[in-house]
Each structure stands twice: as structure tokens, then as C-alpha cells.
Amino acid sequence: MVEVACGDRPLVFEDLVRWFEQGAKPASEWRVGAEHEKFVFKLGSHEPVPYEPGGIKALLDGLTRFGWQPVYEGENVIALERGMANVSLEPGGQFELSGAPLETVHDICEETGQHLQEVKVVADELGLGFLGLGFTPLWTREQIPVMPKGRYKIMRQYMPKVGSMGLDMMFRTCTVQANLDFGSEADMVAKFRTSLALQPIATALFANSPFNEGRPTGFLSARANVWTDTDPDRTGMLDFVFRDGFGFETYANYALDVPMYFVKRDGQYIDVAGRSFRDFMAGKLPELPGEKPTLKDWADHTTTIFPEVRLKQYLEMRGADSGPWSRLCALPALWMGILYDSASLAAAWDLCKHWEIDDHERLRADVARLGLKAQVSGRSVEDVARDMLAIASEGLKRRNRLSGGLVDESGYLSELQHIAETGVTPAERLLELYETRWAGDAGRVFEDFAY
Template sequence: MAEVACDDRPLVFEDLVRWFEAGAKPKAAWRVGAEHEKFVFRLGSHAPVPYEPQGIKALLEGLARYGWAPVCEGENVIALERGAASVSLEPGGQFELSGAPLETIHDICEETGGHLQEVKVVADELGLGFLGLGFTPVWTREQVPMMPKGRYRIMRAYMPKVGGKGLDMMFRTCTVQANLDFGSEADMVAKFRTSLALQPIATALFANSPFKEGKPTGFVSARADVWTDTDPDRTGMLDFVFADGFGFETYANYALDVPMYFVKRDGRYIDVAGRSFRAFMKGELPELPGQKPTLKDWADHTTTLFPEVRLKQYLEMRGADSGPWSRLCALPALWTGVLYDGAALGAAWDLCKHWETADHERLREDVARLGLKAEVAGRAVQDVAKDMLAIAREGLKRRNRLSGGLVDESGYLAELDAIAETGVTPAERLLELYNGPWQGDASKVFEAFAY
């Protein structure tokens, strides 16, 4: 049964607001969720991998030996579940772990490492490999197969109507993400504003996609550049988050005005791309005459918004390129240190609270091209990154979540510290290899940096 308002009446605006409010948790219950995507390729040829034969479907089925339960759409396995964690497919076969909400970064690293070990065993049997980059280095859009999920067919048809690079976003990008809780509306607002303003700093630290179709693009994060021309209705820096009076109601109104993609009924995706959720609440969708939404429809709709930070019943940090195993734990560590300690959150807001509206969008665009060499409000991004990391480190130390070896979580920032100290992004390291020992062959990245 679809979820409906508690008294079976049609949804009203207040129900939508309360859905966000229901995410608030006491601090003792705050958890961290980590997600990462990776490209799947054929060993030897470096070719992209179709759903079948001997492709993504076989990879999913092979993981069943580790206790993963299949999630099917029709006859196709399109995801796996194990406890609160899941493995899912992005449109071009990018393989994603959506981890369980966990207490510490130590737990996240253990979960991530276990997942990578499992998928490597199965992938080796199939002759497949995995690569963590923000944008596929050599494949054309036409080479990348589409996974058999109904919502992706709808998105593929709609994307070219609203932006020039939406199909690249779908088929040729990978990200690493962290999901964090909030305690109240005021806490959500403080965390949303701070993390949204500083999201481009994370983009610079994790910039790891300098290539497109075998050549340098002029960007250190081709993935971040793609997001600047995907769909202005559902992407960007959300200026209203920084305005007085921002709260759950403001975000709910924003979400209502973002055009829909689909409605799911009886396991089937109904194409309503471009339609209004407001019209849906009035029963005025031509595709579903007289039908009104459930809270499940609202939850589904919120997943089709793609700002740099996204509010659901938690906050999602969405601004970082995927990368090697060593950096997959660094992103949740960074944001946990900044957002889960009160003093750190205040200090982080002090870094960016004076930035103007124009600074936010300009910074988002500049870091895609310049990385840590960009500037914001008269400061080098490299210096802001150093300050942000110092704040995060102290926040993690005060959290004092120790592993068995009595080590706190701040050690997971070490690789980011090195990047900030040198000012050289991972993308620029790749370009050094491309212009040096790789002799202009970007495909060497599949051998040098595969998991």
C-alpha cells in the first residue's frame, strides 16, 4: 500500500512540511550515511559494461552470495538490499553503494572496505573492473549503455529539453556523498546554509575528473561543470537558503515548483515529466485524472531535486567527485567534523557568512575549472580549504569516537590535508601523468587507478 496522510485525507501543504520535520532527531541518534559511485569497465578493453550479457546483471546476481537480496523492476534486478544498506545502479551502469546510517567514520570505512572486497571478488570472475573518477575519461555518451530502470527512460527523454549536459550527468559522472542528520528546524537551517556555502570547497578538494573522451577538458572537475548545465529548475546553490526566514516551508515550496519526472503506480513509472506537483495535489495531472499524491509520491519527488545540498529527512552533501578508496571515507569525515560539533559548525559559518549571493554561484563555477586556485570574497580557495579542514579536525577530535586502536576520526582527513597544503587537486595529478609518463593516453587511468 502507498503511504497516505494518517487520516486518509488528501495531502495538504502542511503534510509536505511535516514530512521534512519528521527527520529531526536528538543528537544521540545522529548517524552518518556514505554513498559512492564507480564506473564499471571490461578488463583489457576498458569498454563500458551493458546490463547483460556478463555485465551489470551478473554482477548484481553474483553479490547474492554475500547476503544481498535482489530488488526487481519487472524481471530485471535493478538493486540489492542488505539491512539498511543498498547497492543500486545509476543510468549508465555506475555501481553505487548507499551505506547504512552508521555511528562513526570507522564504521563507514569498514562498511566501504567490505563492499569493495565483495564486488572485486565477483567482478574478477566476470572480467570486470571499477574506477573511481568524477567523469568517465574516454567513453563517448553514445558508447554508454542505459540500465533498464523506468525512471531513467523518462529522464533521458526530458533532460535535453532543459539543459545541454543532463545526459552527461546521467551516463558519464560519478560522485561520493555524505548524508547527515539534523536536530531541529533551526539546526537544519544552520547546517544547510553552512554546507551549501562550503560545498564548492569540497568540490575543489575532491576534483578528480580532468578528461573527456580522452582529452583534457580545461576543468579539474568535468563532473561539477556538467551540473552547471543540467537543469536550472532542480540544480544549483539555492539562494533562498541564505535568506531570512528560510525553513522547512521554504524548501517545501521550492520542491513543489520543481517539475516532476514520474509517478510510480503498481511498480510502473508513469511519465509526467514537466508536470507540476501542485497540479497533482489538485488531482489535475492529465496522465492521472482525479488522482492525488501520497507521501510516498512526495518522497519520490524529493529524490528528483539535484541541488548541491539536498534536503530530505536528512541533508545530503552532493558536491564531490568520486575517487580512490583512500578518499571515500574522507568526505563523510569532513562533513561530520564540520556539522556534528556545535563549535565547529559556528566556526565554519564564520568562514562564509559574509559571502554574497553572487559569490556562491561564481565559486561553484570557478572551482570546476580552477580547483583550489579559485578565489572567493578576496581569499584563495586553498586557504579556505585549509581552514575548513582545521575546523573539521577539531570537530572530530571533540566527537572523540575512537576505533579499537584508540584512534579518533580525524585521521581520515590526512589525504585532504595533503591536497590543501600543496594546492594541487587530484585532477592536476592526473594531468601530470597524462602529460608525462602516460604520453597523452588518458586510458592509462584504468590500469593505474582501478580499485
């Protein structure tokens, strides 16, 4: 992370803006970081897995044989690091790989494959399995063990105050993400607007969570629906991104007004949930009287904001359900093809630039329920998805980053292209299995779709 030198003086607003600005890189240095989460379950019983005994801690400990270094919070291992990649656990024990910044989709797929092979070796010894789905198909909130991580305790207490489904977001969802660079403020704005507008299209393509507690929910992405009532202060489609004058300052002002969760001091999380970062900058936090924030506090605060696209010192694509191995590489491929080729970026913006402000939030809600059958500005999401994938494919071909087998990156889009061409989301295929071969037993997904 780039730190701004402020000496001993207190932070001012310009420092916060400059922190975002310093993420800009020349195109030759653009990379992609891929992230994915997965549910851990007990083989046979399909039960969720506790931290210990024989659970998440043992899984983390077992991975150290592959060169991963443990990260502790107090006496508890809560993450692993290897180079610029890390493995972490989400509030309900969801297991996440946050990959290193890499140059190509080929590199991302190699990293992801190596990770899945390593965790499978350890999980097999422990009698555990992994499932890539956007929302847990069986477990209630009460069944899911709580991981020993300080920030999650604070969030767990705060979430029910601001939305009805925040705890579901924490404990019962899994996602796949891609993090991409920008070259300047103008480039950030173009990428942010385009990717935010099209994020619901990615949600539809990746929709893979039709069940809750063993039954169909009426949603194709229960995960996406959860985000519509998690916390309106820190989620959504950010109308201001599409308005004239948007830039780093606009986002910094937005982030300042998002209520805080915590301040970290000496390895401990101090609960300041609901407090104002503006007050913190003025030294007016009751929990830390007279103390003012550092840039690390600002960086931490930006991680507690959850819009469909998030700005840090890069842009995070946050709209997709987790899924099988074959689709984990497709998400970074999709966004690299659109955002890392200037012609593709312009063509993708042409798809959505005429959409009204109200269209964005409506579409976000509709795709959670209808997937590719949703409509926007007189077109079906299925049609928009086909165009979006064609644009991404051309962008990847123009990038011409070849694997050892002299194959470009466009092949990683093939599964998404099949979904768009058939108009059938992964969730609808799961529902068909539920109605036919599974005979109403949603638990069969643990057998048929485990990693």
C-alpha cells in the same frame, strides 16, 4: 522512511512540511550514510559494461552470495538490499553503494571496505574492473549502455529539453556523498547554509575528472561543470537558503515548483515530466485525472531534485567527485567534523557568512575549472580549504569516537589535508601523469587507478 498519518484525506501543504520536520532527531541518534559510485569497465579493453550478458546483471547476481537480496523492476534486477544498505545501478551502469546509517567514520570505512572486497571477488570472475573518477575519461555518450530502469527512460527523454549536459550527468559522472541528520528546524537551517556555502570547497578538494573522450577538458572537475547546465529548475546553490526566514516551508515551496519526472503506480513509472506537483495535489494531472498524491509520491519527488545540498529527512552533501578508496571515507569525515560539533559548525559558518549571494554560484562554477586556485571574497579556495579542514579535524577530535586501535576519526582527513597544503588537486596530478608518464594516453587511468 517516516510516514505522516493523513487518513483518507488528500495531502495539504502542511503535510509536506511536516514530512521534512519528522526527520529531526536528538543528537544521540545522529548517524551518517555514505554513498559512492564507480565506473564498471572490461579489463583489458577498458570498454563500458552492458546490463547483460556478463555485465551489470551478472555482477548483481554474483553479490547475492554475500547475503544481498535482489530488488526487481519487472523481470530485471535493478538493486540489492542488505539490512539498511543497498547497491544500485545508475543510468549508465555506474555501480553505487548507498550505505546504512552508521555512527562513526570507522564504521563507514569498514562498510566501504567490505563492499569493495565483495564486488572485487565477483568482478574478477567476470573480467571486470572499477574506476573511481568524477567523469568517464574515454567513453562517449553513445558508447555507454542504457540500464533497464523505468525512471531513467523518463529522465533520458526529458533532460535534453532543459539543459545541454543532463545526459552527461546521467551516463558519464560518478560522485561520493554523505547524508547527515539534523536536530530541529533551526539546526537544519544552520547546517544547510553552512554546508551549501562550503560545498564548492569540497568540490575543489575532491576535483578528480579532468578528461573527456581521452583529452583534457580545461576543467578539473568535469562532473561539477556538467551540473552547471543540467536543469536550472532543480540544480544549483539555492539562493533562498541564505535569505532570512528560510526553513522547512521555504524548501517545501521550492520543491513544489520543481517540475516532476514521474509518478510510480503498481511498480510502473508514469511519465509526467514537466508537470506540476501543485497540480497533482489539486487532482489536475492529465495522466492521472482526479488522482491526488500520497506521501510516498512526495518522497519520490524530493529524490528528483539535485541541488548541491539536498534536503529530504536528512541533508545530502552532493559536491564531490568520486575517487580512490582512500578518499571515500574522507568526505563523511569532513562533513561530520563540521556539522556534528556545535563549535565547528559555528566556526565554519564564520568562514563564509559574509559571502554575497552572487559569490555562491560564481564560486560553484569557478572551482570546476580552477579547483583550489579559485577565489572567493578576496581569499583563495586553497586558504579556505585549509581553514575548513582544521575546523573539521578539531570537531572530529572533540567527538572522540575511537576505533579499536584507540584512534579518533580525524586521521581520515589526512589525504584532504595533503591536497590543501600542497594546493594540488587530484585532477592536476592526473594531468601531470597524462603529460609525462602516460604520454597523452588518458586510458592509462584504468590501469593505474582502478580499485
